[in-house]
Amino acid sequence: MSDSTPAPDRRNFVTKAAAVVVGGLISVVAPVAGLFTVLDPLRRKTDTRGLVKVASFAALPENGEPRKFPVLDTLIDAWNKTENVPVGSVYVQRTGDGQVRVLNSVCPHLGCSVGFAAGNRGFFCPCHRSSFALDGAIADPKSPSPRGMDELEAVVKDGEVWVKFQNFRKGSPDKIPV
Ligand code: FES
Known part of the structure:
Protein backbone atom coordinates (compact mmCIF):
# COMPACT_ATOMS: atom_id res chain seq x y z
CA MET A 1 0.00 0.00 0.00
CA ARG A 44 -3.31 65.40 -4.95
CA LYS A 45 -4.80 68.41 -6.73
CA THR A 46 -4.99 71.64 -4.87
CA ASP A 47 -8.48 72.35 -3.64
CA THR A 48 -9.90 75.47 -5.33
CA ARG A 49 -13.34 74.11 -5.96
CA GLY A 50 -15.40 76.06 -3.44
CA LEU A 51 -17.20 79.28 -4.14
CA VAL A 52 -14.99 82.31 -3.70
CA LYS A 53 -16.06 85.92 -3.25
CA VAL A 54 -14.68 88.06 -6.06
CA ALA A 55 -16.54 91.39 -6.06
CA SER A 56 -19.30 93.53 -4.69
CA PHE A 57 -22.34 93.64 -6.97
CA ALA A 58 -22.51 97.42 -6.44
CA ALA A 59 -19.03 97.77 -7.99
CA LEU A 60 -20.32 96.56 -11.38
CA PRO A 61 -21.35 99.19 -13.95
CA GLU A 62 -25.09 99.23 -14.57
CA ASN A 63 -24.56 99.28 -18.34
CA GLY A 64 -23.18 95.74 -18.27
CA GLU A 65 -19.57 96.71 -18.98
CA PRO A 66 -17.31 93.97 -17.60
CA ARG A 67 -14.92 94.56 -14.74
CA LYS A 68 -11.87 92.39 -14.14
CA PHE A 69 -11.23 91.00 -10.64
CA PRO A 70 -8.51 88.74 -9.24
CA VAL A 71 -9.61 85.44 -7.74
CA LEU A 72 -8.03 84.72 -4.35
CA ASP A 73 -8.58 81.30 -2.88
CA THR A 74 -7.47 79.10 -0.03
CA LEU A 75 -5.13 76.35 -1.16
CA ILE A 76 -5.05 73.19 0.92
CA ASP A 77 -2.83 70.16 0.62
CA ALA A 78 -1.82 67.50 3.13
CA TRP A 79 0.75 69.76 4.75
CA ASN A 80 -0.40 73.36 4.35
CA LYS A 81 -3.38 75.70 4.22
CA THR A 82 -2.56 79.02 2.55
CA GLU A 83 -5.14 81.77 2.33
CA ASN A 84 -5.61 84.53 -0.27
CA VAL A 85 -3.54 82.92 -2.99
CA PRO A 86 -4.11 84.38 -6.50
CA VAL A 87 -5.42 81.53 -8.65
CA GLY A 88 -6.67 83.50 -11.66
CA SER A 89 -8.88 86.39 -12.67
CA VAL A 90 -12.38 86.83 -14.02
CA TYR A 91 -14.51 89.35 -15.88
CA VAL A 92 -17.80 90.05 -14.11
CA GLN A 93 -20.74 91.79 -15.81
CA ARG A 94 -24.21 92.72 -14.64
CA THR A 95 -26.79 91.02 -16.81
CA GLY A 96 -29.87 92.04 -14.83
CA ASP A 97 -31.19 92.78 -11.39
CA GLY A 98 -28.96 90.75 -9.10
CA GLN A 99 -27.74 88.71 -12.08
CA VAL A 100 -24.18 88.39 -13.31
CA ARG A 101 -22.14 86.70 -16.00
CA VAL A 102 -18.62 85.64 -15.04
CA LEU A 103 -15.96 84.72 -17.61
CA ASN A 104 -12.53 83.28 -16.93
CA SER A 105 -10.03 85.84 -18.28
CA VAL A 106 -7.75 83.14 -19.73
CA CYS A 107 -7.89 82.72 -23.51
CA PRO A 108 -9.05 79.18 -24.40
CA HIS A 109 -6.59 79.13 -27.33
CA LEU A 110 -3.21 78.97 -25.60
CA GLY A 111 -3.80 80.68 -22.28
CA CYS A 112 -2.93 84.36 -22.77
CA SER A 113 -4.79 86.95 -20.76
CA VAL A 114 -7.80 88.34 -22.65
CA GLY A 115 -8.29 92.11 -22.58
CA PHE A 116 -11.48 94.12 -22.69
CA ALA A 117 -12.02 96.93 -25.20
CA ALA A 118 -13.74 99.77 -23.36
CA GLY A 119 -17.11 100.89 -24.73
CA ASN A 120 -18.63 97.41 -24.67
CA ARG A 121 -16.87 96.40 -27.88
CA GLY A 122 -16.01 93.00 -26.53
CA PHE A 123 -12.91 91.05 -25.58
CA PHE A 124 -9.68 90.67 -27.49
CA CYS A 125 -6.67 88.38 -27.04
CA PRO A 126 -3.45 90.12 -28.13
CA CYS A 127 -1.44 86.92 -28.57
CA HIS A 128 -3.06 85.53 -31.75
CA ARG A 129 -5.91 87.98 -32.25
CA SER A 130 -8.93 86.02 -31.05
CA SER A 131 -11.93 88.23 -30.40
CA PHE A 132 -14.96 87.52 -28.25
CA ALA A 133 -18.35 89.12 -27.85
CA LEU A 134 -19.55 90.45 -24.51
CA ASP A 135 -21.11 87.11 -23.64
CA GLY A 136 -17.78 85.38 -24.35
CA ALA A 137 -18.79 83.81 -27.69
CA ILE A 138 -16.28 83.96 -30.56
CA ALA A 139 -16.89 87.24 -32.38
CA ASP A 140 -14.60 86.89 -35.39
CA PRO A 141 -14.78 83.47 -37.10
CA LYS A 142 -11.09 83.83 -38.02
CA SER A 143 -10.19 83.74 -34.32
CA PRO A 144 -7.84 80.82 -33.63
CA SER A 145 -9.50 80.10 -30.30
CA PRO A 146 -11.35 76.77 -30.60
CA ARG A 147 -14.17 77.92 -28.29
CA GLY A 148 -15.58 81.00 -26.63
CA MET A 149 -14.38 82.33 -23.29
CA ASP A 150 -15.18 80.02 -20.39
CA GLU A 151 -18.21 81.04 -18.38
CA LEU A 152 -18.13 80.13 -14.69
CA GLU A 153 -20.89 79.33 -12.24
CA ALA A 154 -21.68 82.36 -10.09
CA VAL A 155 -24.22 83.56 -7.55
CA VAL A 156 -25.01 86.94 -6.00
CA LYS A 157 -25.46 86.57 -2.25
CA ASP A 158 -25.93 89.48 0.18
CA GLY A 159 -24.67 91.95 -2.42
CA GLU A 160 -21.50 89.98 -3.15
CA VAL A 161 -20.57 88.00 -6.25
CA TRP A 162 -19.40 84.45 -5.54
CA VAL A 163 -17.77 82.32 -8.22
CA LYS A 164 -16.93 78.67 -8.61
CA PHE A 165 -13.50 79.23 -10.10
CA GLN A 166 -12.24 76.68 -12.59
CA ASN A 167 -9.67 76.46 -15.36
CA PHE A 168 -10.24 74.45 -18.52
CA ARG A 169 -8.06 72.67 -21.05
CA LYS A 170 -6.58 75.04 -23.60
CA GLY A 171 -6.68 74.41 -27.34
CA SER A 172 -9.73 72.14 -27.15
CA PRO A 173 -13.16 72.84 -28.64
CA ASP A 174 -14.63 71.24 -25.51
CA LYS A 175 -14.72 72.84 -22.09
CA ILE A 176 -12.78 70.22 -20.10
CA PRO A 177 -11.99 71.06 -16.45
CA VAL A 178 -8.34 70.73 -15.45
S1 FES B 1 -3.71 82.68 -26.79
FE1 FES B 1 -5.38 83.94 -27.26
S2 FES B 1 -5.50 83.88 -29.37
FE2 FES B 1 -3.86 82.59 -28.92
Whole structure:
Protein backbone atom coordinates (compact mmCIF):
# COMPACT_ATOMS: atom_id res chain seq x y z
CA MET A 1 0.00 0.00 0.00
CA SER A 2 1.39 3.41 -0.99
CA ASP A 3 1.42 6.43 1.36
CA SER A 4 0.51 9.79 -0.34
CA THR A 5 1.68 11.93 2.64
CA PRO A 6 4.85 13.83 1.59
CA ALA A 7 7.99 12.96 3.37
CA PRO A 8 9.04 15.40 6.16
CA ASP A 9 11.99 16.71 4.08
CA ARG A 10 9.72 17.56 1.18
CA ARG A 11 7.22 19.34 3.50
CA ASN A 12 10.03 21.42 4.97
CA PHE A 13 11.22 22.39 1.52
CA VAL A 14 7.71 23.53 0.42
CA THR A 15 7.22 25.51 3.66
CA LYS A 16 10.59 27.23 3.27
CA ALA A 17 9.98 28.00 -0.39
CA ALA A 18 6.58 29.55 0.43
CA ALA A 19 8.18 31.66 3.17
CA VAL A 20 10.82 32.92 0.76
CA VAL A 21 8.19 33.87 -1.86
CA VAL A 22 5.94 35.66 0.68
CA GLY A 23 8.91 37.42 2.26
CA GLY A 24 10.11 38.54 -1.16
CA LEU A 25 6.68 39.93 -2.04
CA ILE A 26 6.47 41.87 1.23
CA SER A 27 9.94 43.34 0.75
CA VAL A 28 8.91 44.63 -2.71
CA VAL A 29 5.35 45.81 -1.95
CA ALA A 30 6.03 47.56 1.37
CA PRO A 31 8.57 50.12 0.09
CA VAL A 32 6.41 50.90 -2.97
CA ALA A 33 3.33 51.44 -0.76
CA GLY A 34 5.43 53.65 1.52
CA LEU A 35 6.61 55.71 -1.45
CA PHE A 36 3.01 56.29 -2.57
CA THR A 37 2.10 57.40 0.96
CA VAL A 38 4.96 59.92 1.08
CA LEU A 39 4.23 61.30 -2.40
CA ASP A 40 0.45 61.34 -2.01
CA PRO A 41 0.15 65.08 -1.15
CA LEU A 42 2.15 65.91 -4.28
CA ARG A 43 -0.16 63.84 -6.46
CA ARG A 44 -3.31 65.40 -4.95
CA LYS A 45 -4.80 68.41 -6.73
CA THR A 46 -4.99 71.64 -4.87
CA ASP A 47 -8.48 72.35 -3.64
CA THR A 48 -9.90 75.47 -5.33
CA ARG A 49 -13.34 74.11 -5.96
CA GLY A 50 -15.40 76.06 -3.44
CA LEU A 51 -17.20 79.28 -4.14
CA VAL A 52 -14.99 82.31 -3.70
CA LYS A 53 -16.06 85.92 -3.25
CA VAL A 54 -14.68 88.06 -6.06
CA ALA A 55 -16.54 91.39 -6.06
CA SER A 56 -19.30 93.53 -4.69
CA PHE A 57 -22.34 93.64 -6.97
CA ALA A 58 -22.51 97.42 -6.44
CA ALA A 59 -19.03 97.77 -7.99
CA LEU A 60 -20.32 96.56 -11.38
CA PRO A 61 -21.35 99.19 -13.95
CA GLU A 62 -25.09 99.23 -14.57
CA ASN A 63 -24.56 99.28 -18.34
CA GLY A 64 -23.18 95.74 -18.27
CA GLU A 65 -19.57 96.71 -18.98
CA PRO A 66 -17.31 93.97 -17.60
CA ARG A 67 -14.92 94.56 -14.74
CA LYS A 68 -11.87 92.39 -14.14
CA PHE A 69 -11.23 91.00 -10.64
CA PRO A 70 -8.51 88.74 -9.24
CA VAL A 71 -9.61 85.44 -7.74
CA LEU A 72 -8.03 84.72 -4.35
CA ASP A 73 -8.58 81.30 -2.88
CA THR A 74 -7.47 79.10 -0.03
CA LEU A 75 -5.13 76.35 -1.16
CA ILE A 76 -5.05 73.19 0.92
CA ASP A 77 -2.83 70.16 0.62
CA ALA A 78 -1.82 67.50 3.13
CA TRP A 79 0.75 69.76 4.75
CA ASN A 80 -0.40 73.36 4.35
CA LYS A 81 -3.38 75.70 4.22
CA THR A 82 -2.56 79.02 2.55
CA GLU A 83 -5.14 81.77 2.33
CA ASN A 84 -5.61 84.53 -0.27
CA VAL A 85 -3.54 82.92 -2.99
CA PRO A 86 -4.11 84.38 -6.50
CA VAL A 87 -5.42 81.53 -8.65
CA GLY A 88 -6.67 83.50 -11.66
CA SER A 89 -8.88 86.39 -12.67
CA VAL A 90 -12.38 86.83 -14.02
CA TYR A 91 -14.51 89.35 -15.88
CA VAL A 92 -17.80 90.05 -14.11
CA GLN A 93 -20.74 91.79 -15.81
CA ARG A 94 -24.21 92.72 -14.64
CA THR A 95 -26.79 91.02 -16.81
CA GLY A 96 -29.87 92.04 -14.83
CA ASP A 97 -31.19 92.78 -11.39
CA GLY A 98 -28.96 90.75 -9.10
CA GLN A 99 -27.74 88.71 -12.08
CA VAL A 100 -24.18 88.39 -13.31
CA ARG A 101 -22.14 86.70 -16.00
CA VAL A 102 -18.62 85.64 -15.04
CA LEU A 103 -15.96 84.72 -17.61
CA ASN A 104 -12.53 83.28 -16.93
CA SER A 105 -10.03 85.84 -18.28
CA VAL A 106 -7.75 83.14 -19.73
CA CYS A 107 -7.89 82.72 -23.51
CA PRO A 108 -9.05 79.18 -24.40
CA HIS A 109 -6.59 79.13 -27.33
CA LEU A 110 -3.21 78.97 -25.60
CA GLY A 111 -3.80 80.68 -22.28
CA CYS A 112 -2.93 84.36 -22.77
CA SER A 113 -4.79 86.95 -20.76
CA VAL A 114 -7.80 88.34 -22.65
CA GLY A 115 -8.29 92.11 -22.58
CA PHE A 116 -11.48 94.12 -22.69
CA ALA A 117 -12.02 96.93 -25.20
CA ALA A 118 -13.74 99.77 -23.36
CA GLY A 119 -17.11 100.89 -24.73
CA ASN A 120 -18.63 97.41 -24.67
CA ARG A 121 -16.87 96.40 -27.88
CA GLY A 122 -16.01 93.00 -26.53
CA PHE A 123 -12.91 91.05 -25.58
CA PHE A 124 -9.68 90.67 -27.49
CA CYS A 125 -6.67 88.38 -27.04
CA PRO A 126 -3.45 90.12 -28.13
CA CYS A 127 -1.44 86.92 -28.57
CA HIS A 128 -3.06 85.53 -31.75
CA ARG A 129 -5.91 87.98 -32.25
CA SER A 130 -8.93 86.02 -31.05
CA SER A 131 -11.93 88.23 -30.40
CA PHE A 132 -14.96 87.52 -28.25
CA ALA A 133 -18.35 89.12 -27.85
CA LEU A 134 -19.55 90.45 -24.51
CA ASP A 135 -21.11 87.11 -23.64
CA GLY A 136 -17.78 85.38 -24.35
CA ALA A 137 -18.79 83.81 -27.69
CA ILE A 138 -16.28 83.96 -30.56
CA ALA A 139 -16.89 87.24 -32.38
CA ASP A 140 -14.60 86.89 -35.39
CA PRO A 141 -14.78 83.47 -37.10
CA LYS A 142 -11.09 83.83 -38.02
CA SER A 143 -10.19 83.74 -34.32
CA PRO A 144 -7.84 80.82 -33.63
CA SER A 145 -9.50 80.10 -30.30
CA PRO A 146 -11.35 76.77 -30.60
CA ARG A 147 -14.17 77.92 -28.29
CA GLY A 148 -15.58 81.00 -26.63
CA MET A 149 -14.38 82.33 -23.29
CA ASP A 150 -15.18 80.02 -20.39
CA GLU A 151 -18.21 81.04 -18.38
CA LEU A 152 -18.13 80.13 -14.69
CA GLU A 153 -20.89 79.33 -12.24
CA ALA A 154 -21.68 82.36 -10.09
CA VAL A 155 -24.22 83.56 -7.55
CA VAL A 156 -25.01 86.94 -6.00
CA LYS A 157 -25.46 86.57 -2.25
CA ASP A 158 -25.93 89.48 0.18
CA GLY A 159 -24.67 91.95 -2.42
CA GLU A 160 -21.50 89.98 -3.15
CA VAL A 161 -20.57 88.00 -6.25
CA TRP A 162 -19.40 84.45 -5.54
CA VAL A 163 -17.77 82.32 -8.22
CA LYS A 164 -16.93 78.67 -8.61
CA PHE A 165 -13.50 79.23 -10.10
CA GLN A 166 -12.24 76.68 -12.59
CA ASN A 167 -9.67 76.46 -15.36
CA PHE A 168 -10.24 74.45 -18.52
CA ARG A 169 -8.06 72.67 -21.05
CA LYS A 170 -6.58 75.04 -23.60
CA GLY A 171 -6.68 74.41 -27.34
CA SER A 172 -9.73 72.14 -27.15
CA PRO A 173 -13.16 72.84 -28.64
CA ASP A 174 -14.63 71.24 -25.51
CA LYS A 175 -14.72 72.84 -22.09
CA ILE A 176 -12.78 70.22 -20.10
CA PRO A 177 -11.99 71.06 -16.45
CA VAL A 178 -8.34 70.73 -15.45
S1 FES B 1 -3.71 82.68 -26.79
FE1 FES B 1 -5.38 83.94 -27.26
S2 FES B 1 -5.50 83.88 -29.37
FE2 FES B 1 -3.86 82.59 -28.92
